[in-house]
Amino acid sequence: MSGPLLVLGSGGHGRVVADVAALCGYERIAFLDDAPATGADLPFPVLGPLTMLGELASDWPMAIAAVGHNGVRQKLFQSLRDAGFAQPAIVHPTAVISPNARLGEGVFVAALAVVNVGASIGDATILNTGARIDHDCAIGAACHIAPGATLSGGVTVGARAWLGTGCSVRQGITIADDAVVGVGAAVVSDLPDAITYVGVPARPLTGP
Known part of the structure; x- marks a missing residue:
């Protein structure tokens, strides 16, 4: 797989997902996070909060919800689906x-x-x-x-x-x-x- 990928969540699980996505060949990876951890060793940039999803859709057509909490992750998944993102x-x-x-x-x-x-x-x-x-x-x-x-x-x-x-x-x-x-x-x-x-x-x- 190639192309740009937004990762929703830059915590521990989000960083693991982004790391694996890079191994899989995604060429451009970035996080969205309302409250990114300070001092965390983030391998990719944080573009801003989740409210930016709508304005990023044309340049970042693929995204994945990457938070550990099951209920929150399901809600983010549905938000991505409603906004028309591909979710590989x-x-x-x-x-x-x-x-x-x-x-x-x-x-x-x-x-x-x-x-x-x-x-x-x-x-x-x-x-x-x-x-x-x-x-x-x-x-x-x-x-x-x-x-x-x-x-x-x-x-x-x-x-x-x-x-x-x-x-x-x-x-x-x-x-x-x-x-x-x-x-x-x-x-x-x-x-x-x-x-x-x-x-x-x-x-x-x-x-x-």
Whole structure:
């Protein structure tokens, strides 16, 4: 892929997305951010706040929402769609994506992630470093599958769910919209509610 790319968000995740986009051959990359971090080592310029989207559309036809918060990222994705921007999937060169898998618009796939045959990844979802999505999984829109998370075959993940670092999900499991799975959790039964689940096996988080 080549051409100019706007990255919405210059925080940690935004910088990772921009870095991978450069590896993928995007020739011109810049950030938009309402409150860029001071002192951050930004590899590309910050053109200004998000309100500049409309005036930049003709010169920057492609953009990607690159903030970590799932709900905010989904809203930015919709704003980009409404404004007519193309939203490419950005995939690290070391990721392995089956030719028979489907990536939605604005998806980010980090280094060493794997997406196997028949899997479907919803718009604006993050598959982070080393995430493994096995055959026939269905990942909803604006999810975040954190580093090292492993989903066995046929798992269904609802929109905006967050699956924590190193968690494991048994085959055939369904996870609700907006559910959060804790770091290292083992999911062996369906998670039906938009709450946080932790532990081995994963169970609802209670108490402080």
